[in-house]
Amino acid sequence: MLYPNPFGNYPVIGRNTYVHPSAQIIGRVEIGENCFIGPNAVIRADEPEKGKVSPIIIGNNVNVQDGVIIHALAGTEVRIGNNVSLAHGAIIHGPVVIKENCFVGFGALVFKAVLNEWVFVGHRAVVQEREIEREKFVPEGVILTTEYSLPVLSSEQKEFIKKVCRINLILTKQYLLSDK
Numbered sequence: 001m002l003y004p005n006p007f008g009n010y011p012v013i014g015r016n017t018y019v020h021p022s023a024q025i026i027g028r029v030e031i032g033e034n035c036f037i038g039p040n041a042v043i044r045a046d047e048p049e050k051g052k053v054s055p056i057i058i059g060n061n062v063n064v065q066d067g068v069i070i071h072a073l074a075g076t077e078v079r080i081g082n083n084v085s086l087a088h089g090a091i092i093h094g095p096v097v098i099k100e101n102c103f104v105g106f107g108a109l110v111f112k113a114v115l116n117e118w119v120f121v122g123h124r125a126v127v128q129e130r131e132i133e134r135e136k137f138v139p140e141g142v143i144l145t146t147e148y149s150l151p152v153l154s155s156e157q158k159e160f161i162k163k164v165c166r167i168n169l170i171l172t173k174q175y176l177l178s179d180k
Contacts, residue, residue: 001025005046009053014060018175023064028053032060032082036172041068049075054094059084063168068092085164087123103161105140120157 002011002019005027013019014033023037027045031037041064045056054072059082064070068086072078072094081100086092089107097114104110105123114131121127122140129145132138136150137157144150 003027005053007046007048007053009045011043016172016176018172018179020175027056029056029058031058032062034061034169034172036063036065036168036175038064038066038068038088040066041070043070045072045078047072047074054078056080056094059100061165061169062086063165063172065090065168072096081117083161083165085161085168087164099134101161101165103157103164118153118158118161120153120161 001024003026004010009028011025011029013031016033017031017035019037020039022039023041025043029043029045043056045054047054054077056070056072056078058080061082062080062084064086065088067089070078070092076095078094078096080098083101084098085103087106090104091109093111095112096110099117101117102115102119104121107124108121109126112129113127116134118135119132121138124141125138126143135153137153138144
């Protein structure tokens with residue numbers, strides 16, 4: 001469901017984007033084209049600072065899977081690039097920038113962080129107050145708040161990111177067709 005925030009900002013949803021009826025999208029949220037917003041996802045842009053509401057901007061071909069939470073602290077924003085997959089139960093809390101072709105695993109937390117292109121965040125990992133270089137892998141369960149040497153993304157992990165994105169684009173098209 002799409003709701004305005006208390007300041008009258010409504011979500012803007014791109015063409016060919018599927019939003020599951022149980023998803024909650026509130027306020028100053030922009031979602032690009034060909035996206036999939038899964039069941040019980042919450043995308044909430046409603047915290048004001050000096051009369052402005054922090055935006056959440058999501059690119060094209062992004063999948064926000066079941067139970068994902070995306071929120072921005074007052075005075076910050078969340079920017080998510082194209083071809084990003086946010087897996088079940090992930091929490092993305094601004095200020096955050098997630099650039100193109102990233103994958104954030106089940107139950108992972110990203111807060112006050114920048115993920116450059118082709119970053120793979122493993123399941124249940126925590127990335128806080130860090131910028132992650134492009135083509136790096138954050139292992140499952142790692143709590144990454146200090147300096148830590150990250151492995152380079154493998155070709156298999158890169159293919160996994162592409163596959164998840166492709167599958168969710170297919171889901172988006174199928175759900176949109178079944179709504180007609």
